[in-house]
Amino acid sequence: VMVWLRRTTHYLFIVVVAVNSTLLTINAGDYIFYTDWAWTSFVVFSISQSTMLVVGAIYYMLFTGVPGTATYYATIMTIYTWVAKGAWFALGYPYDFIAVPVWIPSAMLLDLTYWATRRNKHAAIIIGGTLVGLSLPLFNMINLLLIRDPLEMAFKYPRPTLPPYMTPIEPQVGKFYNSPVALGSGAGAVLSVPIAALGAKLNTWTYRWMAA
DSSP: OOOHHHHHHHHHHHHHHHHHHHHHHHGGGGGGGGGGHHHHHHHHHHHHHHHHHHHHHHHHHHHTTTTTTTHHHHHHHHHHHHHHHHHHHHTTOOOGGGGGOOOHHHHHHHHHHHHHHTTTTHIIIIIIHHHHHHHHHHHHHHHHHHHSOOOHHHHOOOOTTOGGGGGOOOOOGGGGGHHHHHHHHHHHHHHHHHHHHHHHHHHHHHHHHHOO
16 A cells, blocks of 8 residues: 555656646746847756756656656646646737747657667666757747747737846847857757756655655
8 A cells, every 4th residue: 555655646746846847937938028138048948948857857757667758747847838828818918928838849859768778777868868958949949930929929018027127138149149049959968968867866765765
């Protein structure tokens, strides 16, 4: 009974962590509303999203040992973000007010790596983590191209709680601003690997808790 209870609790924990990750994501996803700094914010968003996705996805994938768990985790995050998008829409904001990030394809690459290497943990960390960091900014930029002009939405529907010190300032455009996807992918690929290793290490503490 205790084993069943712990396993059931753990699968519910997957949902809880995914929901909380989604709430953090909606805040991180406000790069659209930083107008002049949109592309700089997109780079920060890309790094935060790829690392947040990979730490939870690889943790649960290695815990279950089943390729596909990472995609399951990303799917939960996506569903709850769509729920939040619907909530904003119900408040009178336009459909494109929240752009739902694209996690699922990157999580599928992590699952594919784990499956193709015959459930090799270290390959999942190094190769899978790199693929998540590389791919997520690309998928999200494609996503942005499919919605209405983000700057138009920002000017027409500013966040009601935006504090005065967040008023956008015209940036000094440097070479990196011209390629937010490249910079986000490069930084994300580097940082996602150690964060994936952290997610894998969390299993050690989980197993100790289950054995207690």
